[in-house]
Amino acid sequence: MADLLCRALQFILPPRLRDWGLAIRYELAEIPDDTQALLFALASVRGLAPRALGQLLMHPFVALLGAAVRASRGFGALHGPRAVGALCAVGAVALGLVYMTVAGAPVRYLGVNAGALVLGLLLLALVSRIPEGAGRLSGALILGLSVLLLATALVGLRIEGISRWVKLGGVVVQPSLVLLPFMLAAFSRTRTPLATTGMVVAALAMALQPDRAMAAMMTATLTTVVATRADRLTCLALTASLLAFMVTLLRPDALPAAPFVDQVLLSSFAVHALAGLAVVAGSALLLVPVLIGGSYDEERRATSLAFGSAWLAASLAAAFGNSPTPVVGYGGSAILGYLLSLSALPRPASARGGPAIAPPDTSLASRDSHSKIALA
Structure with missing residues (x-):
């Protein structure tokens, strides 16, 4: 039971945190008492599962937000406010x-x-x-x-x-x-x-x-x-x-x-x-x-x-x-x-592009x- 809980936790963790899930499984294997091992697994799931599930649920919205920001940058430097x-x-x-x-x-x-x-x-x-x-x-x-x-x-x-x-x-x-x-x-x-x-x-x-x-x-x-x-x-x-x-x-x-x-x-x-x-x-x-x-x-x-x-x-x-x-x-x-x-x-300031003057190779009419x- 404890091993199954830790495997499930490792599966739902984001890729960058799955090494932590593997470390928890190794730690679990070193606990000789089954009851203590199960309590350790439950505590690990209780501590990490809510955050892992939250990140999984937010992932589609983060992807949409990133796409919106990239699109705004393509529409003439819409940055900041x-x-x-x-x-x-x-x-x-x-x-x-x-x-x-x-x-x-x-x-x-x-x-x-x-x-x-x-x-x-x-x-x-x-x-x-x-x-x-x-x-x-x-x-x-x-x-x-x-x-x-x-x-x-x-x-x-x-x-x-x-x-x-x-x-x-x-x-x-x-x-x-x-x-x-x-x-x-x-x-x-x-x-x-x-x-x-x-x-x-x-x-x-x-x-x-x-x-x-x-x-x-x-x-x-x-x-x-x-x-x-x-x-x-x-x-x-x-x-x-x-x-x-x-x-x-x-x-x-x-x-x-x-x-x-x-x-x-x-x-x-x-x-x-x-x-x-x-x-x-x-x-x-x-x-x-x-x-x-x-x-x-x-x-x-x-x-x-x-x-x-x-x-x-x-x-x-x-x-x-x-x-x-x-x-x-x-x-x-x-x-x-x-x-x-x-x-x-x-x-x-990063989007202002320095002083407001035309580059030497850009005509005033074009600017x-x-x-x-x-x-x-």
């Missing part, structure tokens, strides 16, 4: 699908969220190929995106006097949820006059739409930016966002809560405890990249904190008001916005091609 954020997005969307399935959402809703995840991952891979030397374009990019938000407020799809959406084919998209988190994270490290102008225009757009949740996101994130490094430009952007938030509080918001979209954090527990836990866990996953970015230097840590503040504010606004619940609720805009905003997070594509 970006890679972790992409995995967290996959997990949050999956948990959101669990919630919607338990809650009885239409199958089309599940397909929209899954499709947005795939499109967002491709978008993240493309934008992450832009060299960090293209940071001089960030101010112009922020300003250009803010003009799109302002155009949405003026000529976008209008419902009950509120204009937050655009219709692309048969799909309704909320541009502020897609673009604003990226703009805020990018502004935290590109505090130029051009970028500040973009923040002021974006605040005006939030006031005109009006969009209380996104104005709250702007205010919370810019408060974090000012707290990390206050200067005249960041204070100006924060003042504009505060004024926009006050305007949205004064203007009426008569839109009712949409099922599977608004107030999901609270209503999911009324559906089923499993659905509620899935929503809470998925919302918590959105903030995990901040933990990795917090280990960097002060400047890059500020960008990670701005990213976390934006998505925490969006989740809290969704919990207490009629605004979309990010990623775990129905809607592709937040999924696209989360994955796009990951591209603004800092790269690890900036990805930047021009992203700006377009």
Whole structure:
């Protein structure tokens, strides 16, 4: 009996630990008393079998994770918080699908969220190929995106006097949820006059739409930016966002809560405890990249904190008001916005590739091609 137990233990041990199993069998053979030998075998199984079984069960998931990491490296150096954020997005969307399935959402809703995840991952891979030397374009990019938000407020799809959406084919998209988190994270490290102008225009757009949740996101994130490094430009952007938030509080918001979209954090527990836990866990996953970015230097840590503040504010606004619940609720805009905003997070030092200059044998036009594509 003791010998059979030790042989079984040696069989389930990982290959690198099977010599320990063989040593246990040799030790067992030196014990003359059968009772003592059986007790020794039971103690060995009790000590090593749980860990060995755990590693056997985790092996398929470790292999999948390794494949995902290798794939992310092939998609333009997605390292550090970006890679972790992409995995967290996959997990949050999956948990959101669990919630919607338990809650009885239409199958089309599940397909929209899954499709947005795939499109967002491709978008993240493309934008992450832009060299960090293209940071001089960030101010112009922020300003250009803010003009799109302002155009949405003026000529976008209008419902009950509120204009937050655009219709692309048969799909309704909320541009502020897609673009604003990226703009805020990018502004935290590109505090130029051009970028500040973009923040002021974006605040005006939030006031005109009006969009209380996104104005709250702007205010919370810019408060974090000012707290990390206050200067005249960041204070100006924060003042504009505060004024926009006050305007949205004064203007009426008569839109009712949409099922599977608004107030999901609270209503999911009324559906089923499993659905509620899935929503809470998925919302918590959105903030995990901040933990990795917090280990960097002060400047890059500020960008990670701005990213976390934006998505925490969006989740809290969704919990207490009629605004979309990010990623775990129905809607592709937040999924696209989360994955796009990951591209603004800092790269690890090992992935930065030294100073942001073009190699001598690389033309400037070739180096900036990805930047021009992203700006377009």
